[in-house]
Amino acid sequence: RRAPDTRLWQFRTTARLSLVEYARDQLSRQLAASGAPPDAIDAAKHMFDPNILTLGFARRFASYKRPNMLLHDPERLLRLLTNPQRPVQLIMAGKAHPADQAGQALIQEWTHFIRRPEVRPHVIFLSDYNMLLSEYLVQGVDVWINTPRRPWEACGTSGMKVLVNGGINLSELDGWWAEAYTPEVGWALGDRKEHGDDPAWDATEADALYDLLEREVIPEFYTRDEQGIPNAWVNRMRESMAQLTPQFSANRTVREYTEQHYLPAASAYLARSAGKGASGAGMVDWMHELEQKWAGLRFGEMKLESNGEQHAFEVQVYLDDLDTQAVRVELYANGNDGAGPERVEMKRVRQLVGAINGYAYYAAVPASRPATDYTARLIPHRDGVAVPLEAGRILWQR
Numbered sequence: 001r002r003a004p005d006t007r008l009w010q011f012r013t014t015a016r017l018s019l020v021e022y023a024r025d026q027l028s029r030q031l032a033a034s035g036a037p038p039d040a041i042d043a044a045k046h047m048f049d050p051n052i053l054t055l056g057f058a059r060r061f062a063s064y065k066r067p068n069m070l071l072h073d074p075e076r077l078l079r080l081l082t083n084p085q086r087p088v089q090l091i092m093a094g095k096a097h098p099a100d101q102a103g104q105a106l107i108q109e110w111t112h113f114i115r116r117p118e119v120r121p122h123v124i125f126l127s128d129y130n131m132l133l134s135e136y137l138v139q140g141v142d143v144w145i146n147t148p149r150r151p152w153e154a155c156g157t158s159g160m161k162v163l164v165n166g167g168i169n170l171s172e173l174d175g176w177w178a179e180a181y182t183p184e185v186g187w188a189l190g191d192r193k194e195h196g197d198d199p200a201w202d203a204t205e206a207d208a209l210y211d212l213l214e215r216e217v218i219p220e221f222y223t224r225d226e227q228g229i230p231n232a233w234v235n236r237m238r239e240s241m242a243q244l245t246p247q248f249s250a251n252r253t254v255r256e257y258t259e260q261h262y263l264p265a266a267s268a269y270l271a272r273s274a275g276k277g278a279s280g281a282g283m284v285d286w287m288h289e290l291e292q293k294w295a296g297l298r299f300g301e302m303k304l305e306s307n308g309e310q311h312a313f314e315v316q317v318y319l320d321d322l323d324t325q326a327v328r329v330e331l332y333a334n335g336n337d338g339a340g341p342e343r344v345e346m347k348r349v350r351q352l353v354g355a356i357n358g359y360a361y362y363a364a365v366p367a368s369r370p371a372t373d374y375t376a377r378l379i380p381h382r383d384g385v386a387v388p389l390e391a392g393r394i395l396w397q398r
Helices: 005-033 038-044 074-081 101-114 131-140 157-163 176-180 199-222 231-244 250-296
Strands: 053-058 088-093 123-126 143-146 168-172 186-189 298-306 310-318 327-333 342-345 347-351 358-366 375-380
Touching: 005 038, 005 053, 005 123, 005 131, 005 231, 053 131, 053 199, 074 088, 074 199, 088 131, 101 123, 131 157, 143 157, 157 168, 157 176, 157 231, 168 176, 168 199, 168 231, 186 199, 199 231, 298 375, 310 327, 310 375, 327 358, 342 358
Parallel strands: 053 088, 053 143, 088 123, 143 168, 168 186
Antiparallel strands: 298 310, 310 358, 327 342, 327 375, 347 358
8 A cells, every 4th residue: 555656557557558569469460360451450550549448358258247238238338438538448358158159149249349430449359368368458457347147156256366457346246246345446236136137137237337437437547636647546446456455366365275274184184194093093993983873873852941041952862872072962053144054062961860871961042043043963073073074974853
């Protein structure tokens, strides 16, 4: 955040220039390969202006990604692109699966639009979308547009790649953007709800996309100070880079996997292999014992006492001749509002009179949710063993 506006804006301008030069070269090669006349090839080498707001849209063309949302009203898009005071240029790229006829038709719609003489100077569609082209795009665009139909966007990593390069996201609130978006870091489409493939909703969102571009994105880019710097735009760049890049990056991902999974797994391996694998051998014996004796485990009577503050559960458990340390008795409830499940260990409070290896287990939980949400269950337990990954047995009290 300490970088001055001048430095950030120069960084952004340089990246945009690099993209424009690359796009010119790629388009001229593309036209030459398709047998275009020499004047068209030469014109492609001079297309686009590195000082103009540059939008990018590049990904696999599939119906659920709605790549033609910008084409919902072609004339409105054309007016937006050709505004003499605040012009916009658009770089498109992508492929459709060879068997996806609907995706291929979406590309054809863009191709027909771009062939219009009044459109041609303002939109480029680059074929043969690959990693090198993607690299230039995520580095050079000012705004990365993503318009998937919620909830089909699995992640949206291309938008994450834009962050470190100073590009700003304008995206549907789906995938990563549903988690990352705040008003100071970019722009958002949608209401966080699912509307299926309703054409009326697609039209509503297309209008919202045009409105965002016309009323917020484009004016902010072209509102400059005496040095020619769009201060509000640069502030949005700064917040996007500072807030989101550390969180949505491969560095953070690899670090967390290493700290939370790889290093603990390595430590577990060393512990199991120590003493010529004594711990591992003990774990195998424990698993065999569970396999042999699990069918003999059962629940007895469940008692419940509730008041305004808590629910108190007591359940009888019969372990046959299995060691009490080999299992864990707990209360389980599904999570609320997207939270993880609630698990409360039940403590062994006494042995049942006249029972062989039968015990009463007790636990109390707040009365903030119904007692019927909770069910007692019995699962394997052993220090150093990943349950249920390595021991997936479970017995529910019914």
